[in-house]
Amino acid sequence: MSVLTLTIEGRDVAGQTGHTILQVARENGIEIPTLCHLQGLSDVGACRLCVVEVEGQRKLLPACVTAIDEGMNVTVNSERLAAYRRRVIELLFTERNHVCSVCVADRNCRLQDLAVELGLTHFDLPLLSPQASVDATHERFGIDHNRCVLCTRCVRVCDEIEGAHTWDVMGRGTEARLITDLGTPWGDSKTCTSCGKCVQVCPTGALFEKGRSVAEARRRRPYLPYLVVHEGRTR
Amino acid sequence: MSEAGTPTPARRRRQEPLIPDGPVRASAHVCMAAGCLSMQADTVFDSLCERVTARGLTDVAVKRVGCLGLCAAGPLVAVPQKGRIYDHVAADDEAALDGVVDGLAGGEGGRPTATDPFFSHQVKVVLEHCGQIDPERVEDYVAVGGYEALTKAVTTMTPAEVLGEVTRSGIRGRGGAGYPTGLKWTTVAKTDSADGKYVVCNGDEGDPGAFMDRSVLESSPQQVLEGMAIAGYAVGANHGYVYVRAEYPLAVKRLTTAIRQAEHAGLLGPRIADSSFSFDVEIRIGAGAFVCGEETALIASIEGGRGTPRPRPPYPAASGLWGKPTLINNVETLASIPTIINRGAEWYSAIGSGKSLGTKVFALAGSVVNTGLIEVPLGLTLREIVFDIGGGLPGGGKFKAVQTGGPSGGCMPESLLDMSVDYESLAQAGSIMGSGGMIVMDDGTCMVDVAKFFMDFCREESCGKCVPCRVGTTQMYRLLDRITRGLASRDELAELESLAGMVRDTSLCGLGQGSPNPVVSTLRYFRDEYMAHIDDHVCPAGVCKMEPREAAVAAGEVAR
Numbered sequence: 033m034s035v036l037t038l039t040i041e042g043r044d045v046a047g048q049t050g051h052t053i054l055q056v057a058r059e060n061g062i063e064i065p066t067l068c069h070l071q072g073l074s075d076v077g078a079c080r081l082c083v084v085e086v087e088g089q090r091k092l093l094p095a096c097v098t099a100i101d102e103g104m105n106v107t108v109n110s111e112r113l114a115a116y117r118r119r120v121i122e123l124l125f126t127e128r129n130h131v132c133s134v135c136v137a138d139r140n141c142r143l144q145d146l147a148v149e150l151g152l153t154h155f156d157l158p159l160l161s162p163q164a165s166v167d168a169t170h171e172r173f174g175i176d177h178n179r180c181v182l183c184t185r186c187v188r189v190c191d192e193i194e195g196a197h198t199w200d201v202m203g204r205g206t207e208a209r210l211i212t213d214l215g216t217p218w219g220d221s222k223t224c225t226s227c228g229k230c231v232q233v234c235p236t237g238a239l240f241e242k243g244r245s246v247a248e249a250r251r252r253r254p255y256l257p258y259l260v261v262h263e264g265r266t267r
Numbered sequence: 268m269s270e271a272g273t274p275t276p277a278r279r280r281r282q283e284p285l286i287p288d289g290p291v292r293a294s295a296h297v298c299m300a301a302g303c304l305s306m307q308a309d310t311v312f313d314s315l316c317e318r319v320t321a322r323g324l325t326d327v328a329v330k331r332v333g334c335l336g337l338c339a340a341g342p343l344v345a346v347p348q349k350g351r352i353y354d355h356v357a358a359d360d361e362a363a364l365d366g367v368v369d370g371l372a373g374g375e376g377g378r379p380t381a382t383d384p385f386f387s388h389q390v391k392v393v394l395e396h397c398g399q400i401d402p403e404r405v406e407d408y409v410a411v412g413g414y415e416a417l418t419k420a421v422t423t424m425t426p427a428e429v430l431g432e433v434t435r436s437g438i439r440g441r442g443g444a445g446y447p448t449g450l451k452w453t454t455v456a457k458t459d460s461a462d463g464k465y466v467v468c469n470g471d472e473g474d475p476g477a478f479m480d481r482s483v484l485e486s487s488p489q490q491v492l493e494g495m496a497i498a499g500y501a502v503g504a505n506h507g508y509v510y511v512r513a514e515y516p517l518a519v520k521r522l523t524t525a526i527r528q529a530e531h532a533g534l535l536g537p538r539i540a541d542s543s544f545s546f547d548v549e550i551r552i553g554a555g556a557f558v559c560g561e562e563t564a565l566i567a568s569i570e571g572g573r574g575t576p577r578p579r580p581p582y583p584a585a586s587g588l589w590g591k592p593t594l595i596n597n598v599e600t601l602a603s604i605p606t607i608i609n610r611g612a613e614w615y616s617a618i619g620s621g622k623s624l625g626t627k628v629f630a631l632a633g634s635v636v637n638t639g640l641i642e643v644p645l646g647l648t649l650r651e652i653v654f655d656i657g658g659g660l661p662g663g664g665k666f667k668a669v670q671t672g673g674p675s676g677g678c679m680p681e682s683l684l685d686m687s688v689d690y691e692s693l694a695q696a697g698s699i700m701g702s703g704g705m706i707v708m709d710d711g712t713c714m715v716d717v718a719k720f721f722m723d724f725c726r727e728e729s730c731g732k733c734v735p736c737r738v739g740t741t742q743m744y745r746l747l748d749r750i751t752r753g754l755a756s757r758d759e760l761a762e763l764e765s766l767a768g769m770v771r772d773t774s775l776c777g778l779g780q781g782s783p784n785p786v787v788s789t790l791r792y793f794r795d796e797y798m799a800h801i802d803d804h805v806c807p808a809g810v811c812k813m814e815p816r817e818a819a820v821a822a823g824e825v826a827r
Contacts, residue, residue, distance in 0.1 A: 077775060079734055080735055080774070092772055098578075116769050119766070119769045120773070123738035127738045127741075156762055158742075160742075160745075201573065201731065205726055205727060205731050205741065206731070206737055206738060206741045207731070208731030
């Protein structure tokens with residue numbers, strides 16, 4: 033495999049052919065915020081937090097799925113990108129009912145961390161406050177759709193690592209919802225192996241283990257030997 | 268119909284066209300595309316056959332054809348030998364039906380097409396056979412030179428020569444983005460694949476007010492199949508898929524018939540024209556998602572997955588259907604190919620202007636006299652299209668704007684009427700060519716309301732995968748809704764503009780990236796209307812119902 037050289041954030045770096053901008057940036061200690069990305073799973077480029085500016089490209093490109101190229105000049109942080117990333121987080125907070133104070137993932141939540149990291153101090157947009165349900169039919173786990181950000185990490189870990197493909201997405205736009213099997217209650221699922229991987233990869237408090245109270249949903253991701261831990265912590 | 272109000276008794280429809288044994292002096296072409304068919308064109312066809320037989324006209328033919336173009340005046344019957352078209356030939360209108368038969372017998376009547384600007388300003392390449400042939404009879408298509416281009420390609424040309432011809436013709440993708448077709452074909456041709464490539468025809472037309480692809484598929488399906496086979500030969504693919512939306516049952520039916528007939532006649536299938544080239548075509552029917560017109564979502568849908576787009580690259584030309592190199596072209600692009608091969612690239616590139624060569628089919632709709640399907644050389648002005656061909660606005664209405672490009676397009680005001688309709692000019696004006704929907708609006712239209720309509724469409728059709736499109740379009744819709752209700756402040760307008768930029772720049776696919784266009788273009792040309800809603804609490808067009816501000820302030824909906 034050949035090596036390519038490129039510039040990220042003004043630094044000359046080298047990376048292997050086929051590697052993504054995100055991979056090479058993190059190898060070199062350059063941080064790019066991500067939400068739907070989880071090392072070990074396929075990338076879908078859905079959350080748009082990792083969009084970067086590439087010189088000569090009219091459009092912003094998602095770092096998680098864009099392969100590096102010789103001589104590429106990548107800007108990871110700019111005023112525009114910072115504003116867009118804050119807006120992505122703002123849109124996610126306004127979409128559903130993210131009430132941190134009563135959430136099992138409080139202080140263990142990727143969405144909350146991102147809001148702090150990116151400096152989101154308030155919402156300019158109104159809350160959509162949808163009527164979202166909770167499915168607690170599974171013996172050990174539950175899903176609170178109020179907290180779901182549709183990152184589809186659970187869908188991918190279930191399909192790609194566990195091989196069960198219990199999870200999928202149904203509906204369009206803001207009506208889109210995670211479903212188990214063909215929209216039947218989780219507890220009735222014929223395909224779910226109760227492995228709990230979905231709960232471990234969930235970045236928010238949407239998927240939770242029963243019997244845990246507020247702020248207790250610490251994810252034990254190293255317990256998943258399949259998922260590579262990045263610099264001591266899983267994103 | 269026997270009596271007004273009583274339903275026509277169910278009876279067996281005539282299956283075969285009425286074709287005399289001897290030479291044909293005149294023939295009646297009855298439009299059987301969806302528009303006229305919804306006005307009982309099939310009964311008109313039966314009645315005309317009966318009347319011609321009863322009159323004892325032995326040298327007159329009556330046949331079913333595809334779209335005759337002037338959809339506003341249906342049901343339509345054309346008598347091409349006399350260069351005339353009869354409009355409003357209703358199934359229960361004895362005088363109109365007799366008028367057509369009189370015309371066939373040698374009388375006058377109808378509209379002469381040679382002097383009617385609706386017809387005389389058009390140049391037909393894609394629609395060349397629409398309204399001329401019976402879409403359900405392959406022999407009709409062959410009789411007008413159908414499949415000659417395919418035979419010519421596979422027997423006398425190398426794939427490289429076909430690629431060269433298409434490249435030199437200068438044709439660009441007619442689905443909207445205008446990517447050079449020759450370049451796309453060459454990319455697929457040059458991508459190595461040990462186990463096959465695919466040609467996909469994108470017939471998932473979904474823009475509100477657009478019906479070009481439907482009309483082509485309903486009127487000349489063999490032409491599209493021939494274009495696909497030529498594409499297959501050029502890029503090295505042996506399998507094709509036509510992706511048609513389920514809302515087009517007539518197109519699906521005629522396409523199914525066309526594939527069966529072409530295979531039966533040896534025009535598709537193994538060893539076409541005794542060459543070593545084989546090509547077969549299958550139909551895939553969409554399930555009602557607008558986003559499946561986006562090529563990567565369309566591929567996911569054909570593969571049986573959820574129709575959501577994925578980031579490009581890799582482009583389908585490198586990794587498409589089942590990971591194989593895949594050529595995806597729009598219906599209209601593929602329907603242009605047989606003519607380009609038959610008449611040559613030079614002939615085709617002589618039509619049009621600048622970087623926009625050839626013809627484009629438009630669906631004229633909205634406040635325009637001649638609602639219908641037209642094909643014009645690229646580079647005509649909007650004024651020529653709307654006023655000369657379209658006949659202007661009905662009842663002397665005042666022109667306000669014309670919308671092109673559907674939910675990803677924009678609204679062009681009166682000051683741009685003399686702008687040339689080509690890819691570059693439209694993009695510069697803040698719109699896009701799009702697939703060819705053209706909606707004319709009069710001064711009774713509120714432009715904020717129009718922007719809201721399209722945003723509502725995008726919000727509903729967003730697949731929900733990426734955050735900016737899923738939530739951004741919903742938030743933009745809510746802001747527009749507040750403006751149309753007279754509740755919004757100037758700050759909220761600023762918020763709308765800021766959100767528009769973010770959704771455009773960060774969305775994953777074209778649906779999201781293009782969704783702010785109707786807002787941005789109406790803000791560019793009709794900002795005063797937005798301001799009237801916000802500052803003066805008035806909808807200048809009188810469309811929006813303004814809510815009393817006092818009540819809204821009291822309810823805490825407006826900060827003031």
